Amino acid sequence: MNNKKIKLADLAKLAGVSTSTVSRALNNNPLIKQETRDKLQQLAKKHNFSLNTAASRLRTQKTNVVAVIINLDEQTEQSIGDPFLLKVVSEINLALNQQGLELLLSNSIMAQGDWANYFINGRRADGIIVVGQGKNQTNIEAAADAGIPLVVWGDPKTQSNYPIVGSDNYLGGLQASTHLIEHGAKNILFLGDPEHGEISERHRGYAAALATHKLEQHVISIDITSRSAYQAINQLLREKGLYFDAIMACSDMVALGAMKALKERYVSIPNDVALVGFDDIAMADISHPSLSTIKQNTQFAATLLVKKLIQQFSGEKVESQVIDIELITRQSSKR
Amino acid sequence: MNNKKIKLADLAKLAGVSTSTVSRALNNNPLIKQETRDKLQQLAKKHNFSLNTAASRLRTQKTNVVAVIINLDEQTEQSIGDPFLLKVVSEINLALNQQGLELLLSNSIMAQGDWANYFINGRRADGIIVVGQGKNQTNIEAAADAGIPLVVWGDPKTQSNYPIVGSDNYLGGLQASTHLIEHGAKNILFLGDPEHGEISERHRGYAAALATHKLEQHVISIDITSRSAYQAINQLLREKGLYFDAIMACSDMVALGAMKALKERYVSIPNDVALVGFDDIAMADISHPSLSTIKQNTQFAATLLVKKLIQQFSGEKVESQVIDIELITRQSSKR
DNA sequence: ATAAACATTGCAAACGTTTGCATTTATCTC
DNA sequence: GAGATAAATGCAAACGTTTGCAATGTTTAT
Numbered sequence: 001m002n003n004k005k006i007k008l009a010d011l012a013k014l015a016g017v018s019t020s021t022v023s024r025a026l027n028n029n030p031l032i033k034q035e036t037r038d039k040l041q042q043l044a045k046k047h048n049f050s051l052n053t054a055a056s057r058l059r060t061q062k063t064n065v066v067a068v069i070i071n072l073d074e075q076t077e078q079s080i081g082d083p084f085l086l087k088v089v090s091e092i093n094l095a096l097n098q099q100g101l102e103l104l105l106s107n108s109i110m111a112q113g114d115w116a117n118y119f120i121n122g123r124r125a126d127g128i129i130v131v132g133q134g135k136n137q138t139n140i141e142a143a144a145d146a147g148i149p150l151v152v153w154g155d156p157k158t159q160s161n162y163p164i165v166g167s168d169n170y171l172g173g174l175q176a177s178t179h180l181i182e183h184g185a186k187n188i189l190f191l192g193d194p195e196h197g198e199i200s201e202r203h204r205g206y207a208a209a210l211a212t213h214k215l216e217q218h219v220i221s222i223d224i225t226s227r228s229a230y231q232a233i234n235q236l237l238r239e240k241g242l243y244f245d246a247i248m249a250c251s252d253m254v255a256l257g258a259m260k261a262l263k264e265r266y267v268s269i270p271n272d273v274a275l276v277g278f279d280d281i282a283m284a285d286i287s288h289p290s291l292s293t294i295k296q297n298t299q300f301a302a303t304l305l306v307k308k309l310i311q312q313f314s315g316e317k318v319e320s321q322v323i324d325i326e327l328i329t330r331q332s333s334k335r
Numbered sequence: 336m337n338n339k340k341i342k343l344a345d346l347a348k349l350a351g352v353s354t355s356t357v358s359r360a361l362n363n364n365p366l367i368k369q370e371t372r373d374k375l376q377q378l379a380k381k382h383n384f385s386l387n388t389a390a391s392r393l394r395t396q397k398t399n400v401v402a403v404i405i406n407l408d409e410q411t412e413q414s415i416g417d418p419f420l421l422k423v424v425s426e427i428n429l430a431l432n433q434q435g436l437e438l439l440l441s442n443s444i445m446a447q448g449d450w451a452n453y454f455i456n457g458r459r460a461d462g463i464i465v466v467g468q469g470k471n472q473t474n475i476e477a478a479a480d481a482g483i484p485l486v487v488w489g490d491p492k493t494q495s496n497y498p499i500v501g502s503d504n505y506l507g508g509l510q511a512s513t514h515l516i517e518h519g520a521k522n523i524l525f526l527g528d529p530e531h532g533e534i535s536e537r538h539r540g541y542a543a544a545l546a547t548h549k550l551e552q553h554v555i556s557i558d559i560t561s562r563s564a565y566q567a568i569n570q571l572l573r574e575k576g577l578y579f580d581a582i583m584a585c586s587d588m589v590a591l592g593a594m595k596a597l598k599e600r601y602v603s604i605p606n607d608v609a610l611v612g613f614d615d616i617a618m619a620d621i622s623h624p625s626l627s628t629i630k631q632n633t634q635f636a637a638t639l640l641v642k643k644l645i646q647q648f649s650g651e652k653v654e655s656q657v658i659d660i661e662l663i664t665r666q667s668s669k670r
Numbered sequence: 671a672t673a674a675a676c677a678t679t680g681c682a683a684a685c686g687t688t689t690g691c692a693t694t695t696a697t698c699t700c
Numbered sequence: 701g702a703g704a705t706a707a708a709t710g711c712a713a714a715c716g717t718t719t720g721c722a723a724t725g726t727t728t729a730t
Binding site: 017018019020021024031032033036055057058059060061123 | 707708709710711712714715716717
Binding site: 371 | 677678679680681682684685686687
């Protein structure tokens with residue numbers, strides 16, 4: 001085993017050519033004769049050669065790395081372990097890899113405040129994908145103002161100076177609520193945090209559906225975790241009884257937390273209370289009863305995020321884009 | 336807004352000193368007078384200066400980056416979206432950040448085969464954390480043979496030439512199975528893939544518990560996903576009826592898939608069939624009935640993985656380490 | 671006052687690529 | 701076969717840090 005790290009110059013010496021030739025050959029530069037290219041590429045493979053990316057990045061000013069920032073509010077408990085967010089991240093990872101880009105994973109802890117300088121001027125990455133708008137967009141706005149390649153997973157209808165890719169949260173909220181109403185619901189709880197970026201749009205959809213049918217809103221503002229949903233529903237049933245017949249939850253995790261509380265008190269789902277979630281995480285299909293939900297097409301979203309980021313690398317201006325959602329009706333809402 | 340990227344030399348000119356002085360000052364080198372250090376650090380902050388990491392890495396041969404490889408078999412469906420694995424990754428992310436290290440996320444797609452060369456010689460990272468042993472350890476062994484800093488999340492009792500941190504899977508399997516037996520189970524299914532690294536140990540524990548109580552093994556070998564668990568239990572009930580009274584599942588996701596199949600056929604949990612999972616993901620607590628399980632202390636594991644990796648940076652040899660597991664008894668197994 | 675020790679800063683080389691330009695070698699034209 | 705064009709390769713500078721060593725300024729000991 002050759003424990004000495006091999007570099008371009010070593011290959012060059014072995015092949016009896018200059019380092020420039022090796023460099024160009026490995027980059028498949030047509031300046032180099034095909035025959036020479038093949039020979040050098042094989043030589044490189046044979047010696048398990050791997051470019052020193054530090055040197056390469058210094059010279060080219062390109063990293064081929066994208067920073068992905070999971071953007072969570074400090075206040076809320078919605079943890080970095082949230083299954084939906086992590087699913088989005090892993091889809092992004094796949095989409096980046098397919099473009100030959102690598103993924104530097106960050107959270108708000110590491111990148112304090114000035115993302116543009118830290119990531120871009122610090123040559124850690126060529127661009128940034130922010131996952132989640134959170135309640136506070138100042139960090140994102142500052143980065144966008146600095147003119148760096150940036151794209152955000154969030155609510156695309158938000159007014160912004162940066163491109164946002166995300167589901168049609170308004171339509172999702174509208175469809176979910178309308179679906180419940182069509183199945184006879186009269187008193188529908190909205191369970192979530194209407195202050196939060198994406199979720200406020202879902203709430204708007206909910207409100208619109210209820211207005212159309214002249215129903216009254218019941219907004220229960222909670223942290224967007226299954227635990228607080230569980231606690232909230234428990235408390236509600238204890239203090240005010242079963243005064244509602246449906247719940248539109250702002251996420252599947254929230255819905256599942258609510259479901260547990262209902263089942264524990266023998267409230268029948270969907271007969272006594274119908275339930276719709278949002279996201280379509282794996283558990284929605286596995287829960288019992290299975291959970292109706294608004295499916296977010298994360299895979300498509302991920303490829304789109306990456307595509308829009310790459311477009312910015314070449315100076316293009318890109319716009320926000322809305323992704324279709326889909327109502328998945330399962331057992332929890334059918335009656 | 337200053338759109339020109341600022342570098343060390345610019346700061347030096349501004350302050351009327353040499354670049355060496357600035358470099359040392361920003362690294363808090365005691366060679367530089369405290370007063371000068373303070374002044375330069377403030378100047379850097381004022382100009383939002385961020386070191387060009389490419390140059391720095393080239394010069395120092397250090398990246399302060401750790402590659403995290405999610406190690407999945409191509410054959411299995413256990414997806415990169417697996418909630419438990421992602422939870423581990425996010426814990427590792429936190430632990431790394433606390434040490435000032437960054438996390439480069441990779442999967443087996445990007446890093447084809449030769450990890451040592453790709454990541455270490457390619458100066459992408461200083462070390463590697465592999466999440467999951469998978470069925471095939473040749474990649475890991477090759478990297479370990481190359482003598483690079485490496486640590487693996489897996490089953491620590493596996494014979495290996497690299498350090499492994501992980502739960503006591505054997506004991507977990509033993510405790511889970513014993514727990515079921517103590518609650519009266521006579522025919523316990525093992526649901527999982529006994530070929531798979533960590534899971535084979537869980538199976539060994541299961542086998543030992545059954546042997547002690549002179550019970551017969553029933554191993555159902557499946558892909559470790561909730562979907563195949565669901566299908567397997569469905570098929571079993573259809574073809575052979577309810578010939579078992581308990582299930583030890585190799586993971587919570589598998590347990591939840593099984594739970595759904597049972598509930599759909601009105602098999603009572605835990606009365607007809609008691610159920611224990613493994614991992615303690617968030618859903619275990621939220622499912623109904625809540626799922627008894629073996630809790631893996633991922634947070635502690637993550638800090639330990641990082642600690643052992645850092646020790647290798649300074650040349651220390653480190654050993655594998657077993658992490659305590661804990662039986663969490665919830666509704667699914669109490670009767 | 672002088673030499674020696676110390677504290678502080680600057681000089682310049684090095685890290686390993688990439689690339690504009692110069693140079694060599696091969697091919698073509700008449 | 702000579703001159704001109706095209707193809708292939710090499711030279712050397714540059715990317716922005718860090719760091720061994722030299723150089724300067726300051727203090728201490730004699």
